[in-house]
Amino acid sequence: MSNNTTKKFINDHSTEQAKKEAILRKPQVVSQNQSVSVKTKIRVENLNFFYGNVKALNNINLGVAENSVTAIIGPSGCGKSTFIRVLNRMNELVPHTRVEGKVFLDGHNIFDPCCDVVEIRRKVGMVFQKPNPFAKSIYENIAYGLRVNGLKDPNVIEEKVIQSLEKAALLSEVKDRLHDSALRLSGGQQQRLCIARCLAVEPSVILFDEPCASLDPISTAKIEELILDLKKQYTIVIVTHNMQQAARVSDVTGFFLMGELIEFGPTEKIFTAPSDKRTEAYITGRFG
Amino acid sequence: MRKDITQKLGFAILTLCLLITLFFLGAIIFFIAIRGIPAISWEFLTQPPRRAMTEGGVAPAIVGTFYLTLGAIAFALPLGVASAIYLNEYSPRSFVVNIIRMSINNLAGVPSVVFGLFGLALFVKFFNFGVSILSGSLTLGILILPLIISASQEALMAVPQSHREASLALGATHWQTIKNIVLPEALPGILTGVILSIGRVAGETAPILFTAAAFYMRGFPRSLMSETMALPYHIYALMTEGTRPDKQTTIAYGCALILLVLVLCVSAIAIILRQKHRSSYVQ
Numbered sequence: 001m002s003n004n005t006t007k008k009f010i011n012d013h014s015t016e017q018a019k020k021e022a023i024l025r026k027p028q029v030v031s032q033n034q035s036v037s038v039k040t041k042i043r044v045e046n047l048n049f050f051y052g053n054v055k056a057l058n059n060i061n062l063g064v065a066e067n068s069v070t071a072i073i074g075p076s077g078c079g080k081s082t083f084i085r086v087l088n089r090m091n092e093l094v095p096h097t098r099v100e101g102k103v104f105l106d107g108h109n110i111f112d113p114c115c116d117v118v119e120i121r122r123k124v125g126m127v128f129q130k131p132n133p134f135a136k137s138i139y140e141n142i143a144y145g146l147r148v149n150g151l152k153d154p155n156v157i158e159e160k161v162i163q164s165l166e167k168a169a170l171l172s173e174v175k176d177r178l179h180d181s182a183l184r185l186s187g188g189q190q191q192r193l194c195i196a197r198c199l200a201v202e203p204s205v206i207l208f209d210e211p212c213a214s215l216d217p218i219s220t221a222k223i224e225e226l227i228l229d230l231k232k233q234y235t236i237v238i239v240t241h242n243m244q245q246a247a248r249v250s251d252v253t254g255f256f257l258m259g260e261l262i263e264f265g266p267t268e269k270i271f272t273a274p275s276d277k278r279t280e281a282y283i284t285g286r287f288g
Numbered sequence: 289m290r291k292d293i294t295q296k297l298g299f300a301i302l303t304l305c306l307l308i309t310l311f312f313l314g315a316i317i318f319f320i321a322i323r324g325i326p327a328i329s330w331e332f333l334t335q336p337p338r339r340a341m342t343e344g345g346v347a348p349a350i351v352g353t354f355y356l357t358l359g360a361i362a363f364a365l366p367l368g369v370a371s372a373i374y375l376n377e378y379s380p381r382s383f384v385v386n387i388i389r390m391s392i393n394n395l396a397g398v399p400s401v402v403f404g405l406f407g408l409a410l411f412v413k414f415f416n417f418g419v420s421i422l423s424g425s426l427t428l429g430i431l432i433l434p435l436i437i438s439a440s441q442e443a444l445m446a447v448p449q450s451h452r453e454a455s456l457a458l459g460a461t462h463w464q465t466i467k468n469i470v471l472p473e474a475l476p477g478i479l480t481g482v483i484l485s486i487g488r489v490a491g492e493t494a495p496i497l498f499t500a501a502a503f504y505m506r507g508f509p510r511s512l513m514s515e516t517m518a519l520p521y522h523i524y525a526l527m528t529e530g531t532r533p534d535k536q537t538t539i540a541y542g543c544a545l546i547l548l549v550l551v552l553c554v555s556a557i558a559i560i561l562r563q564k565h566r567s568s569y570v571q
């Protein structure tokens with residue numbers, strides 16, 4: 001079912017696809033030229049990342065268009081999770097790490113000393129590999145994010161909790177037990193709760209770090225449908241091990257290998273006519 | 289030897305060890321109860337000692353032990369939990385911090401009489417608190433500080449890193465994350481540390497010997513600055529001094545029984561709190 005949605009979607013947006021191709025080919029021009037109709041949401045320039053002395057990311061350059069889904073694929077240990085965790089500065093929590101280069105979010109470098117990391121993390125939401133709801137009720141899991149961001153009115157909070165659950169396609173399943181522990185939900189429901197929690201604080205970008213890695217196929221299909229739906233309002237970057245998933249949900253795909261961005265382009269092109277041999281080898285399953 | 293026989297033998301040895309442990313546990317409770325119960329009466333629980341401690345009750349000692357325990361926990365709990373939070377959540381994982389951690393763990397192994405002397409030097413003499421509930425509580429508090437810190441640290445470490453990340457990813461600050469996510473999840477573990485500490489504090493004799501304990505008092509302690517009787521020290525005094533060992537021994541067992549019940553009661557409160565907290569979060 002989700003396959004059909006994907007195809008339909010690609011046909012509907014073929015012109016948008018063409019615009020994105022144009023952006024990808026000439027990244028520098030786009031970031032300066034405001035007249036282009038598709039806005040670049042995130043621009044990564046000369047990004048290097050180190051764990052101690054080990055270089056995990058080597059000179060990454062790419063641009064992510066607003067309201068698109070960008071998939072990051074590659075074998076284990078290629079740096080794709082490291083990359084996505086740089087985008088909301090989550091990797092700073094790991095001791096002895098260092099970052100070089102620039103990441104622009106809406107034109108502002110997120111590593112700028114005057115940039116507030118807490119605000120960046122609110123704007124750039126994240127859904128993790130393993131569902132990680134707090135040991136609180138379903139309701140409190142979502143209300144928490146609202147409260148830490150200064151919302152106090154209980155009526156507004158309740159309204160937003162309901163809205164977020166609705167957006168994450170979870171409301172119908174949990175509406176009678178909002179005050180039950182979130183830990184009682186199934187894995188797939190927990191992951192959608194994590195998405196709802198993330199949506200509640202109104203980010204503009206959502207990072208998915210292998211969101212379906214620990215889920216069964218039906219839950220995975222639900223999350224994928226959700227991602228396609230969320231694309232209308234949010235810019236999405238998703239790391240995935242599953243290449244069918246990348247093909248199903250993304251507009252643009254980046255292939256990482258040993259800390260380098262080997263190829264970055266429209267998903268259709270990457271999966272049908274990759275320009276790099278290594279990309280082709282990975283996609284056809286010769287390694288990884 | 290065949291595999292299943294080895295396994296049976298293994299389980300048999302484990303069962304035996306458990307039974308031996310249970311035997312001693314049962315024996316302690318049995319002997320204390322058998323010898324202590326004859327001493328227990330309403331008068332014993334509510335009256336001060338009379339006739340050179342050969343008659344009357346031990347009420348001032350009960351109240352004293354209760355105050356000392358409460359005081360020690362009130363002092364050590366906030367300080368210990370705060371230190372654990374700093375060590376676990378804020379400090380960088382450096383060489384110096386590791387040294388601090390090791391020192392704290394080693395502090396837990398220091399003999400309690402050493403703490404007693406330290407308390408005498410610092411609180412009684414230097415701060416001039418005198419021999420008082422205050423000096424005794426502070427000394428006992430320092431005694432259990434390492435216990436509370438390491439229990440809290442373990443509880444904090446058991447909180448999954450992914451929960452901290454999830455909170456930070458929502459735009460929560462470090463402090464909001466600690467206060468709302470990490471601490472509530474670590475609370476059951478911290479309470480376990482408190483339970484262990486209560487047993488330790490209530491039963492310690494050496495640290496209060498020079499800092500808080502009075503041999504005999506006619507009434508209850510009136511303020512933080514007054515001396516107090518305490519159950520463990522009272523047992524010690526009854527068994528080593530006095531003119532009527534036969535009568536005093538019974539009273540000593542009575543005190544031991546009360547001490548046991550007192551510790552059990554306070555622990556029960558902490559256990560109930562912990563269970564209540566757990567069940568409200570998990571499942």
